Amino acid sequence: xxxLMAQRTCxxxxxxxxxxSNPSYFKWFNAYKKQVKSVPSNRNVTCSDPLVIPVAxxxxxxxxxxxxxxxxxxxxxxxxxxxxxxxxxxxxxxNYCIISxxxxxxxxxxxxxxxxxxxxxxxxxxxxxxxxxxxLIGGFAITVGEHEWPSASNNCWQGYLxxxxxxxxxxxxxxxxxxxxxxGAANPNGNGMFITASAFGGLGSGCSSGTGIDTNGTYNxxxxxxHEAGHYFGLDHIFDGCSNGDGIADTPNQELExxxxxxxxxxxxxxxxxxxxxTQDFFFNFMDYVDDPCMFMFTENQGxxxxxxxxxxxxxxxxxxxxxxxxxxAASQPNYNPTFPNGCIIADPPIPDSAFEPTSGAITICSNKxxxxxxxxxxxxxxxxxxxFSGAGVTVxxxxxxxxxxxxxxSGTLTVTLTTSNATGSDMTPASExxxxxxxxxxxASCNDCGGTFTDSGGANANYANDxxxxxxxCSPLQSSINVDFVxxxxxxxxxxxxxxxxxxxxxxxxxxxxxxxxxxxLSNAPGGGSISSTExxxxxxxxxxxxxxxxxxxxxxxxxxxxxxxxxxxEAIA
Numbered sequence: 118x119x120x121l122m123a124q125r126t127c128x129x130x131x132x133x134x135x136x137x138s139n140p141s142y143f144k145w146f147n148a149y150k151k152q153v154k155s156v157p158s159n160r161n162v163t164c165s166d167p168l169v170i171p172v173a174x175x176x177x178x179x180x181x182x183x184x185x186x187x188x189x190x191x192x193x194x195x196x197x198x199x200x201x202x203x204x205x206x207x208x209x210x211x212n213y214c215i216i217s218x219x220x221x222x223x224x225x226x227x228x229x230x231x232x233x234x235x236x237x238x239x240x241x242x243x244x245x246x247x248x249x250x251x252x253l254i255g256g257f258a259i260t261v262g263e264h265e266w267p268s269a270s271n272n273c274w275q276g277y278l279x280x281x282x283x284x285x286x287x288x289x290x291x292x293x294x295x296x297x298x299x300x301g302a303a304n305p306n307g308n309g310m311f312i313t314a315s316a317f318g319g320l321g322s323g324c325s326s327g328t329g330i331d332t333n334g335t336y337n338x339x340x341x342x343x344h345e346a347g348h349y350f351g352l353d354h355i356f357d358g359c360s361n362g363d364g365i366a367d368t369p370n371q372e373l374e375x376x377x378x379x380x381x382x383x384x385x386x387x388x389x390x391x392x393x394x395x396t397q398d399f400f401f402n403f404m405d406y407v408d409d410p411c412m413f414m415f416t417e418n419q420g421x422x423x424x425x426x427x428x429x430x431x432x433x434x435x436x437x438x439x440x441x442x443x444x445x446x447a448a449s450q451p452n453y454n455p456t457f458p459n460g461c462i463i464a465d466p467p468i469p470d471s472a473f474e475p476t477s478g479a480i481t482i483c484s485n486k487x488x489x490x491x492x493x494x495x496x497x498x499x500x501x502x503x504x505x506f507s508g509a510g511v512t513v514x515x516x517x518x519x520x521x522x523x524x525x526x527x528s529g530t531l532t533v534t535l536t537t538s539n540a541t542g543s544d545m546t547p548a549s550e551x552x553x554x555x556x557x558x559x560x561x562a563s564c565n566d567c568g569g570t571f572t573d574s575g576g577a578n579a580n581y582a583n584d585x586x587x588x589x590x591x592c593s594p595l596q597s598s599i600n601v602d603f604v605x606x607x608x609x610x611x612x613x614x615x616x617x618x619x620x621x622x623x624x625x626x627x628x629x630x631x632x633x634x635x636x637x638x639x640l641s642n643a644p645g646g647g648s649i650s651s652t653e654x655x656x657x658x659x660x661x662x663x664x665x666x667x668x669x670x671x672x673x674x675x676x677x678x679x680x681x682x683x684x685x686x687x688x689e690a691i692a
Contacts, residue, residue: 129299167204167235170302172196179285183327233423240258265281276437304430314329315337344404350423356405361583369396402416417460466541467497469538471548486559490522506533533552565594567599583665600651602674610638621658
């Protein structure tokens with residue numbers, strides 16, 4: 118393996134595909150993805166008692182015991198980096214707040230991880246009885262030539278995060294910096310992560326013990342360890358596509374990885390990163406591919422997922438972590454102290470620029486359908502949305518909702534204004550639009566949704582996406598009810614539909630009578646047990662998904678049934 122690598126390389130994606138080809142692992146992994154969401158998400162990011170995970174380091178390849186001081190110091194340096202990066206008290210984390218203050222719309226201050234509540238210690242006591250004490254270096258959980266990736270033999274070191282360090286690539290990999298199983302931390306059965314020797318450590322103070330350790334001039338700050346630990350605790354690369362990104366709500370969608378050290382223009386807030394999805398990439402995130410000095414943060418939702426993954430260990434048959442108080446001496450216990458326990462503090466955020474959609478000059482709308490407005494204002498820490506509506510017989514004059522819906526009762530000009538505000542003040546130039554409304558009677562054929570299909574956002578052949586909040590109103594002609602007959606139904610199951618849900622309202626909006634919330638697999642779990650009808654002309658469906666697991670969604674046929682007035686017979690009429 119060459120000591121200097123031109124670009125970061127992580128073998129996790131390839132390794133994960135290999136793991137998922139095993140049916141038993143595939144089953145476990147899907148169960149893990151669901152279970153990680155069942156862990157309560159009310160962690161205290163300023164926790165005084167974080168979860169401290171013991172670490173064992175296993176050197177291999179050309180590494181020998183000729184310089185044991187080197188082996189110990191590099192292991193301690195790497196754990197120190199992990200603690201700072203996972204605790205959000207790394208020295209360079211303030212870079213994000215500097216970026217955010219200049220460009221808070223593209224880089225919101227609130228998304229910075231406030232601390233993951235996860236820390237690490239190098240195990241120094243009560244070592245596993247299966248490991249001869251003579252194999253350990255300096256009394257620490259450090260071995261040389263004893264255990265190779267991907268697992269400490271015979272599960273000897275289960276209950277630990279095992280870090281396998283070598284100057285030789287794992288089988289099937291080439292010129293690799295590191296790799297780790299996604300979510301492996303949920304079941305620490307002797308597994309762990311691999312780091313190439315030249316990128317293992319953290320202070321850039323390379324040394325040699327058979328071969329160079331922490332000697333790579335580009336990757337010598339220990340961030341390969343942070344990146345792979347992110348995988349181990351459940352994170353994917355952030356460049357997983359524009360449709361769904363990495364499945365984490367507060368990381369922008371990203372199609373391609375970034376290398377080197379992109380720059381951000383503080384005046385335009387545009388970076389030299391790939392920016393392939395129409396938003397600015399978080400290239401500085403630990404789960405991208407930039408050089409060590411240019412990655413310095415996790416997001417708050419990433420921290421939450423990692424903590425949830427760690428809490429699964431020891432439940433449902435998984436292996437628990439060893440007690441750090443038992444296996445780590447007092448000197449090894451970290452000092453958890455996040456730098457920004459409330460996210461970046463921006464005393465005077467720029468006043469936002471108000472904007473909304475739709476902004477077209479003309480809208481043709483059926484009288485039984487709402488006009489849905491979406492706030493698209495630019496700015497950060499926006500706390501207020503003041504909408505006003507007038508003309509075209511609009512049914513409400515104002516709203517403070519971020520994304521309101523209104524009804525009009527006649528054709529004409531609808532005037533809409535939006536003023537947004539934050540702690541600094543309100544936009545002095547409200548967004549305003551005069552929209553020409555052409556109102557169509559709801560009984561018109563063009564207002565008839567009957568005979569169509571109703572599917573989730575992915576259509577009949579693809580999953581819905583994460584973080585959706587979609588409202589759909591289906592209506593029939595007057596004196597008809599609308600029936601929605603489901604052909605398939607598959608929304609992530611949970612007893613109270615906490616994760617993803619399809620809510621149904623008996624009427625033209627989500628203020629109509631609530632008919633129920635639905636999730637699960639199979640038509641019996643669909644609204645109405647597979648078929649649901651309105652009492653009048655419309656049904657409104659609101660679909661909500663969270664930031665993790667998605668599923669196939671639903672497909673349904675929309676059918677209208679004419680309501681036939683009841684006519685009394687002659688005898689009933691005169692009775």
